[in-house]
Amino acid sequence: MKTDLKISFEFFPPKNLKMHQDLWETLNKLKIFYPDFVSITYGAGGSTRKRTHDTIKKFTYRPSIRPIPHLTCIGDTRNSIKKLATNYWKMGIKSIVVIRGDSENIKLTKKSKFVTYPNGYKYASELISDLRKIRDFEIIVGVFPEQHPESKDIKEDIENLKRKIDLGASKGITQFFFDNNKFYEFINIIEKKNIKIPIIPGILPIINFNKLNKLAENCNASIPKKITNLYKNKREYEYELSVNIATKQCEDLIKNGFKNLHFYTLNRSDLTGKICSNLTKKKLIKKPYDAFWT
Ligand code: FAD
Numbered sequence: 001m002k003t004d005l006k007i008s009f010e011f012f013p014p015k016n017l018k019m020h021q022d023l024w025e026t027l028n029k030l031k032i033f034y035p036d037f038v039s040i041t042y043g044a045g046g047s048t049r050k051r052t053h054d055t056i057k058k059f060t061y062r063p064s065i066r067p068i069p070h071l072t073c074i075g076d077t078r079n080s081i082k083k084l085a086t087n088y089w090k091m092g093i094k095s096i097v098v099i100r101g102d103s104e105n106i107k108l109t110k111k112s113k114f115v116t117y118p119n120g121y122k123y124a125s126e127l128i129s130d131l132r133k134i135r136d137f138e139i140i141v142g143v144f145p146e147q148h149p150e151s152k153d154i155k156e157d158i159e160n161l162k163r164k165i166d167l168g169a170s171k172g173i174t175q176f177f178f179d180n181n182k183f184y185e186f187i188n189i190i191e192k193k194n195i196k197i198p199i200i201p202g203i204l205p206i207i208n209f210n211k212l213n214k215l216a217e218n219c220n221a222s223i224p225k226k227i228t229n230l231y232k233n234k235r236e237y238e239y240e241l242s243v244n245i246a247t248k249q250c251e252d253l254i255k256n257g258f259k260n261l262h263f264y265t266l267n268r269s270d271l272t273g274k275i276c277s278n279l280t281k282k283k284l285i286k287k288p289y290d291a292f293w294t
Contacts, residue, residue, distance in 0.1 A: 005254060005285050006036035007276065008200070008262045013040055013051035022267060023055075027065070029269035032288035033276045036260070037066040039097050039140075039173075045104035046075025046117075053084065060091055068140070069093060071131075072101025073121035078130065081121065085131055095138035097173065098131060098164075100124040107218055108149035125163050132168040139164075143172035143199055145186040146179075146220045154186075158193055170197055173262050176204035178216075178245075179224050180252050200260040201253050205271035206242040242271055247278040254284050 009030055014020040027038070038059065042052050052069055059067030069088060071081065085096065100123055106112060116122045121130075124141060131137050141164045144157055151157045161172070177183050183201060190199070204221075206212055209231040216223055227245060234241050250261055263272045277293035279285045 003284060003286055004259055005279075006260045007033055007285060008036050008260070009038045009265050009272065010202075010262060011038060011040055011055075011265060011267050012043065013048045013055040014267070015051070019267070026265065026267055026269040029273050029292060030265070030276070031065060032290040032292060033273075033280075034286055034289070035065070037068045037095070039068045039070060039262075042070040042072045042074075042099070042101065044074075044102050046072060046101060047104065049076065049084070053087070056088070056093065057091060060093070066095075067093065068095045068097055070097040070099055071127065072099050073117075073124065073127050074101030074103065075117055075120075077117065077119040078121055079119070081127065082130055082134060085134055085137070089135045089137070094136075095140060096131065097140045097142075098124050098128050098169070099142050100127075110150060110152055112150055114150075123160075125160070125167055128164055128167045128169055137168075138171070139167075139169040140171040140173060141169040143174045144220065145174050145177050145183045146222060148175075149218070149220045154189065158190060158195070161190065161195060162193070165195065165197055172197060172199045174199060174202045175219055175221060176202045176264055177221050178204075178227055178249070179222055180249060180256070182222065183253075184256065198260060200262045201258055202262045202264060203246055203250060203275075204264045205246045205275060206238075207266060207268070207271065209238065209242075239271070243274045243278065246271070246275045250275060250279055251282065251284065254279075 011023060014023045040052050040055050042048055056067045056069045059065050071085060103115060121127045128139050143161060147154050148157050187199060230241060265272045273293050276285060280287055
């Protein structure tokens with residue numbers, strides 16, 4: 001089956017040996033879908049600097065996987081962050097997801113103030129500017145289809161995205177969303193502003209609907225009534241419902257011409273694997289090289 005759809009997976013760096021083993025197991029189950037890359041987050045508050053680096057290093061030993069670290073402005077000096085980036089380049093890492101980062105346990109609002117570390121970066125754009133001076137990294141940035149919670153309006157977000165593109169960002173990954181129409185509206189707006197970089201939709205399979213509301217609210221991701229009602233009146237297991245919802249969301253994105261999908265796996269293979277398997281059966285993504293999910 002020929003398809004030009006590219007998928008990617010996001011993981012967080014494991015905290016302990018058990019989580020480490022779980023991550024490799026997850027990866028082994030998901031890598032059969034030929035991910036274009038896997039990205040490794042940088043924990044809130046800058047808490048996982050070493051763990052992100054060490055996980056990326058381990059991924060570099062697997063030639064079939066392209067690891068991309070997230071790098072944030074948080075909890076470190078400019079010099080220290082630049083050193084880390086230079087080290088990534090030496091390890092063969094050519095792409096970075098460049099993000100401002102968030103402080104731990106903070107609810108983002110228009111009034112929340114990001115606390116800059118002494119001699120640190122304030123905005124993702126400042127970090128992009130320095131990274132591009134260090135090496136010719138491919139820079140991937142965060143995009144917010146329903147507006148970043150701190151921005152006063154969508155115009156501010158678009159100006160910020162433009163600024164990052166002018167400094168060298170060449171791809172965006174979105175915050176997760178559940179309402180494709182809102183995403184398409186956003187894409188229309190940015191295209192009118194002549195923003196042409198590929199924007200990769202970020203897909204979050206719903207693990208636990210009851211816990212989703214708080215997270216979605218903090219991230220400005222609206223949950224359509226239709227989805228809330230499906231969980232309220234569910235007739236199937238929550239797992240099946242979540243898989244069906246995300247599969248439909250992906251199908252619609254693919255039909256509307258989006259050629260990349262980024263899955264927020266939360267280090268679990270079950271939901272993302274089943275969604276990818278469904279897309280395979282519908283011949284929307286490349287057939288896995290192993291029969292694990294079929
Ligand atoms: P920025 O681009 O710096 O923008 C933040 C806010 O400041 C926006 O409101 C913007 O409009 C405003 N702003 C930016 N520049 C200026 C300026 N020059 N003047 C005035 N205002 C300005 N968090 C983590 O902690 N670790 C991760 O690994 C991580 N990965 C992520 C991956 C993706 C794909 C996404 C979408 C988010 C991720 N996050 C992560 C969350 C992210 O840190 C938060 O969403 C953060 O609040 C914003 O990051 P940003 O890069 O968009 O920030």
